Amino acid sequence: MAGPYSAKVMDHFMNPRNVGEIENADGVGEVGNPACGDMMRLYVKVEEGRISDAKFRTFGCGAAIASSSMLTEMIKGKTVDEARAITNRHVADALDGLPPVKIHCSVMAEEAVKAALDDYARKHPG
Amino acid sequence: MAHIFFDHISTTPLDPRVFEEMKPYFLEWYGNPSSHIHDQGQAALKAVDAARTRVAGLIHARPQEIVFTSGATEANNLAIKGAAEAYEKRGRHIVVSEVEHFSVMNALLPLRNRGYEVTPLKVDSDGKADPEDVRRAIRPDTILVSVMHANSEIGTIEPVAEIGRIAREREVLFHTDATASAGHIPLDVEAAGADLVTLSAHNFYGPKGVGALYVREGVRLASQIDGGFQERGFRAGTENVPGIAGMGAAAAIAKEEMAPWAGKLRRLGKRLWDGIGATVSHLHFTGHPVDRLPGHVSFWVEYAEGESLLLFLNVHGVMAASGSACSSNLRGRDEEDLVASPVLRAIGVPSDICTGSITFSLGKGNTEEEVDSVLRVLPVIAKRLWEMSPTYLDYQKQKVQGGG
Numbered sequence: 007m008a009g010p011y012s013a014k015v016m017d018h019f020m021n022p023r024n025v026g027e028i029e030n031a032d033g034v035g036e037v038g039n040p041a042c043g044d045m046m047r048l049y050v051k052v053e054e055g056r057i058s059d060a061k062f063r064t065f066g067c068g069a070a071i072a073s074s075s076m077l078t079e080m081i082k083g084k085t086v087d088e089a090r091a092i093t094n095r096h097v098a099d100a101l102d103g104l105p106p107v108k109i110h111c112s113v114m115a116e117e118a119v120k121a122a123l124d125d126y127a128r129k130h131p132g
Numbered sequence: 133m134a135h136i137f138f139d140h141i142s143t144t145p146l147d148p149r150v151f152e153e154m155k156p157y158f159l160e161w162y163g164n165p166s167s168h169i170h171d172q173g174q175a176a177l178k179a180v181d182a183a184r185t186r187v188a189g190l191i192h193a194r195p196q197e198i199v200f201t202s203g204a205t206e207a208n209n210l211a212i213k214g215a216a217e218a219y220e221k222r223g224r225h226i227v228v229s230e231v232e233h234f235s236v237m238n239a240l241l242p243l244r245n246r247g248y249e250v251t252p253l254k255v256d257s258d259g260k261a262d263p264e265d266v267r268r269a270i271r272p273d274t275i276l277v278s279v280m281h282a283n284s285e286i287g288t289i290e291p292v293a294e295i296g297r298i299a300r301e302r303e304v305l306f307h308t309d310a311t312a313s314a315g316h317i318p319l320d321v322e323a324a325g326a327d328l329v330t331l332s333a334h335n336f337y338g339p340k341g342v343g344a345l346y347v348r349e350g351v352r353l354a355s356q357i358d359g360g361f362q363e364r365g366f367r368a369g370t371e372n373v374p375g376i377a378g379m380g381a382a383a384a385i386a387k388e389e390m391a392p393w394a395g396k397l398r399r400l401g402k403r404l405w406d407g408i409g410a411t412v413s414h415l416h417f418t419g420h421p422v423d424r425l426p427g428h429v430s431f432w433v434e435y436a437e438g439e440s441l442l443l444f445l446n447v448h449g450v451m452a453a454s455g456s457a458c459s460s461n462l463r464g465r466d467e468e469d470l471v472a473s474p475v476l477r478a479i480g481v482p483s484d485i486c487t488g489s490i491t492f493s494l495g496k497g498n499t500e501e502e503v504d505s506v507l508r509v510l511p512v513i514a515k516r517l518w519e520m521s522p523t524y525l526d527y528q529k530q531k532v533q534g535g536g
């Protein structure tokens with residue numbers, strides 16, 4: 007069964023990495039996609055300028071869940087600046103691509119990182 | 133792996149008996165019905181005529197009132213555009229329910245651009261149109277009312293007989309799209325007061341690529357395909373002889389077996405409906421609870437998104453639909469193609485969960501065991517998605533706080 011998604015997307019959809027929440031997270035970002043009502047919440051733990059842990063919860067389509075999962079894998083261990091530089095393209099490419107109609111679902115992942123790191127910056131000024 | 137097909141509203145498997153009746157018209161009798169001067173053409177013409185009689189029989193029409201097309205989409209286009217153009221002098225106003233299929237809705241677009249006016253008919257929260265609204269919507273310049281017989285997405289059967297009666301009283305043409313219902317529940321063109329009826333073969337165990345439009349004797353239509361004089365001038369082009377023979381065979385079988393099929397499907401549908409209702413919380417059924425297609429169960433689940441449900445179901449070998457088969461178009465060009473289902477919006481389902489609906493549509497080949505295995509996996513899948521959902525988490529926290 008091939009389906010519309012790549013094997014990578016299906017793997018991350020069926021076995022999503024890092025689902026959950028982080029108690030006392032250093033940053034929490036929540037973003038929604040008004041087009042479809044889907045939603046993603048990302049928690050990050052930051053230690054010495056590096057993202058030491060990331061967890062997510064997502065209400066959304068297969069692409070949204072897979073993008074969330076992939077994103078948490080990608081940002082773990084990265085510095086805050088490196089994580090900020092991640093775009094939806096990077097996420098989609100890491101998933102071996104998404105159908106054109108589903109590219110916007112990976113945008114949610116990019117926005118979630120930015121939102122979580124903005125929250126982190128607010129909570130940890132300077 | 134299991135292979136449980138619960139998506140009969142998108143298409144049905146070809147009945148092997150239909151296939152047998154189609155076979156001779158591929159290799160043996162390949163003639164063109166228009167060339168009926170010789171034996172090959174004669175055989176083809178006979179096949180098409182026999183099929184016409186059988187299809188007419190399914191809806192209590194006369195054979196000469198059946199126009200074969202390439203499917204329901206073409207039939208809907210012919211009905212809407214053909215009637216609008218043929219009766220343009222009488223008026224340019226059309227009344228349609230807001231839950232029609234894309235092939236009705238989109239056929240209206242070019243007409244609108246040319247100055248036709250369209251009045252949409254609201255439906256209630258079960259998806260039913262009110263015949264009294266039809267009466268109110270009809271104006272002196274109204275030429276056509278179009279309300280589907282049954283809705284594919286939510287299963288609701290519309291009150292077509294009442295609507296047809298009102299249209300006739302006011303001397304307005306009445307078109308009903310019976311794609312989802314024909315061959316599954318009885319349809320009598322007289323009782324429904326219908327002047328135009330759309331039929332699709334592959335929705336009742338016939339082949340794809342063939343459909344028909346019932347055109348009441350005396351009703352005029354502007355042909356939408358220019359060419360020869362096939363199908364009484366309503367539809368040019370060499371007939372799809374094997375397909376038409378298949379549609380005829382499928383119609384004859386459906387007429388015979390519709391009642392037992394419906395009985396079985398109602399039983400299986402009830403088992404599925406009751407089982408889902410009992411095992412999955414936060415679940416909302418859609419469509420009319422009683423006046424609905426047999427074996428059709430549609431619903432949405434809070435905190436679980438439709439496509440994710442479908443993907444997980446498919447992993448378990450269960451094939452279903454989300455939204456209408458066309459709106460969950462993953463092959464679309466961009467996100468503009470990702471539209472929330474207009475049908476769900478029409479019945480008042482909040483737009484953020486419009487992508488979340490599931491339609492299980494059972495067919496004559498489905499079994500009780502298949503229903504039971506869906507009942508086993510669905511609660512597990514829902515739970516899995518809830519555990520991933522931020523909104524479900526919030527709901528749970530609220531519940532704890534509220535309760536404590």
Ligand code: FES
Pocket residue numbers: 039042043044066067068069070108110111114470
């Ligand atoms: S469709 Fe909404 S995020 Fe994918």
